Amino acid sequence: MSAALLAQDPHKVREERENILEVAIGREVRAFRHQSGMTIADLSHRTGLSIGMLSKIENGNTSPSLSTLQTLxxxxxxxLTSFFRRFEDVHHAVHTKAGEGVEIERRGTRAGHQYNLLGHLGANTSGVVVEPYLITLSSNSDIFPTFQHEGIEMLYMLEGEVDYRHGNNVYPLKPGDSLFFDADAPHGPEVLVKLPARYLSIISYVQGK
Structure with a gap:
């Protein structure tokens, strides 16, 4: 596969963030004042705010009103929004230890076909939901489930071999192989070539769907 340009740099380091809103605003007010070459007395003269009040704002000791921020x-x-750029909302992470994934029953699941959800985040700032599964197929079957749902899915083969159908095509998957596809097309394992078979399935879709 040829190299492709990414829409964003996954290794980019973000600016230092602050999880206390008043402190984050205060740091930005001070930084912009310095960039403007103003003393705190100069800013007081321009805004009509007292030096004491400005000092409290810059040190994060008070919560300024929106009208005060607009004046600044x-x-x-x-x-106005630039005062909030370093404020960091609370973000969550899910740590799932080996063997502790939540076993999920999916339509068509048969004995020997195990689906473990490795983590799940609800509402988040990205607007996207991602569901990572560890799928283990340990016994053969004459009937295989066909899935079809909204979103994008990626498979990464860990162990065994599977012929995997997506739409009208069948792809042989061996350890180290991956398959990335539109999950709205019918898809699922068609032939279990070598068992046991284990692969990661990562499904992403728009939040609220």
Whole structure:
């Protein structure tokens, strides 16, 4: 596969963030004041705010009103939203230890076909839901489930060999192989070539679907 340009740099380091809103705003006010070459007295003169109040804002000791922030933004010629850029909302992570994934029953699941959900985040800032599964197929079967759902799915083969159908095509998957596809087309394992077979299935779809 030829190299492709990514829409974003996955290794980019974000600016330092702050999880206390007042402190985050205060740091930005001070930084923009310094960039503007103003002393705190200069800013006080431009805004009509006292030096004491400005000092409290810059040190994160008070929660300024939106009208105060608007006044500060106008005085320093910056967007109001720029005061919030270093504020970090709480983000969550799910740590699932080996063997502790939640076993899920999917339509058509048969004995010897095990689906373990490795983690799940609900509402999040990305607007996307991602569901990672570890799928283990340990016994043969004459009937295989066909799945069809919204979103994008990626498979990564860990062990064994499987012929996997997607739409009208069948792909042989061996350890190290991957398959990335539109999950709205019928898909699922068609032939279990070598057992046991284990692979990761990562499904992503728009939040709220």
């Amino acid at each position: 933004a106008h005085a320093m010629s910056v967007p």
